Amino acid sequence: MKKLTIHISALLLLFGAAACSIDNYPAPDSQLYGTFLDAETSEPVEQDIIRGSTIEFIEHGYASQTKQTMIIKNDGSYRNNLIFANTYTITPVRGNFVPMAAQEVTVKGETKLDFKVQPYIRVKEASIEKVGTKIVAKFKLQQTVLNNVRKIGLYAHPEPSVGEPMRVALAEQEINGAIDPNKVYQLEIDIPSNSNVLKTGNQYFFRAGAIIDAPESKFNYAKAVRIAL
Structure with missing residues (x-):
């Protein structure tokens, strides 16, 4: 019995030492941040x-x-406050911009890394406002690649992270072709028709965007606008 007690005590001591060893691993000591x-x-x-x-x-x-x-x-920025100082291979992927090559980056302390990209589409001269009982978006598009523009959209949500994947109301139009950079596109969301999700007296964020017809492409947007209904 005495030997068994000694063995159990030794095992507990061993496990305790292992736990202390795990707890003593260094924490991430650097930050990586920047903007697209x-x-x-x-x-x-x-x-x-x-x-x-x-x-x-x-x-x-x-x-x-x-x-x-x-x-x-949503604003194109990113930040990782829990990263170890080291060298990394970093690649932006599945984006709303022309694909980029991987790059090697040394991260140490506060490390800023901006990505200069070519967006597939620029949403230009955008205005979104309440006109009577409608939310009306007007904008121009600048296409930077030969691929067709697939569709345009106007999206509404109570949060500023509004977009095609996060919306309670929307208006979309299929394009499926090249765009005229001088044309003013217009989309409208009818408030009474969406009264179950757009409540009078509340504020919502509205955002206009367009998506290119390319593998894994994402929407390009103008900035979201907050409007009280």
Whole structure:
């Protein structure tokens, strides 16, 4: 019985030492942040926070080469405050911009990394306002690639993260062709027809965008506008 007690005590001591060893691993000591910027205009490239563009990164020094991901905010910015100082292979993927090559980046402390990208579409001269009982969006489009523009849309949601994947009301129009950069496109959301989700007296965010016909492409947007109904 005495031997059994000694063995159990030894095992508990061993497990305790292992737990302390795990707890003593260093915590992430660096931050990586930046913004997706239009290479031509230097303006932030608006994104979807749900099913939007993604950053893949692989930390060097490990055999597994596991891909990790970072989400991009609606305003085109991103930030990771829990990353280890090291060298990484970083690639923006599945975006609303022309695909980019991977790049090696050394992260140490506060590290800023902006991505200069070519958005598939620029939504220009956008205005969204309440006109009578409708929300009316007017805008022009600038197409930067030869692919057809698939569709345009106007989306509404109580949160500023509004977009095609996150909306309570919408108006869309199929394009399926090249666009005229001088044409003013117009979309309307009828408020009474959406009274079950757009309540009079409340405020909502509205956002206009367009999507190119390309593999894994995402919507390009103008900035969201808050309107009281």
